Amino acid sequence: MDDAKTNIDDVLATWEADELRISATLGSVGVTSPAQLASMSGKALFDAMFAGELPSPPIGDTLDFIPIQIEDGRALFQGRPGKQHYNPLGSVHGGWFCTILDSAVGCAIHSTLPAGKGYTTLEIKVNMIRALTTATPLVRAEANIIHVGRQTATAEGRIVGPDGKLYAHATTTCLIFDMP
Numbered sequence: 001m002d003d004a005k006t007n008i009d010d011v012l013a014t015w016e017a018d019e020l021r022i023s024a025t026l027g028s029v030g031v032t033s034p035a036q037l038a039s040m041s042g043k044a045l046f047d048a049m050f051a052g053e054l055p056s057p058p059i060g061d062t063l064d065f066i067p068i069q070i071e072d073g074r075a076l077f078q079g080r081p082g083k084q085h086y087n088p089l090g091s092v093h094g095g096w097f098c099t100i101l102d103s104a105v106g107c108a109i110h111s112t113l114p115a116g117k118g119y120t121t122l123e124i125k126v127n128m129i130r131a132l133t134t135a136t137p138l139v140r141a142e143a144n145i146i147h148v149g150r151q152t153a154t155a156e157g158r159i160v161g162p163d164g165k166l167y168a169h170a171t172t173t174c175l176i177f178d179m180p
Helices: 003-023 034-039 042-050 058-063 096-109
Strands: 065-073 076-079 117-128 137-149 151-159 166-178
Touching: 003 065, 003 076, 042 065, 042 096, 058 065, 058 096, 065 096, 076 096, 096 117, 096 137, 096 151, 096 166, 137 166
Parallel strands: none
Antiparallel strands: 065 076, 076 137, 117 166, 137 151, 151 166
């Protein structure tokens, strides 16, 4: 039992160090202009955001999660489920699960798009496997693309705890469009 606890503590320490490192360079909270978005590939957008040259979306600040890594059809977000996210039953609201997963799967897709292309979620399906409470101080939403076509893209994601437990999984379909 002590080895398992040590391993979880080691994972948490690594995740917290990753969050500090990323937070130090991540752009301040704000919204990127549509013209800037249209002029950049998804990869260039995320590179600029991680370099602090473009703002980080406000939703992460509101719900206490940040991107840790976004590249080549893969996205990794990290979140802190808190009491401010609780539902009346005393656990994290399903909307929090859905939002961090929607961010991860959407960004996995966005990372593959060229300049001039945007996307929006057409559908997201989330399965919540177990409740989240403040007893799990940190989780990660991991996402990977399944397929990116000319007009639609699909991706899948999972929320996992530092102990490796699965809390939720999701799939999404996104519409790809030309940016105005």
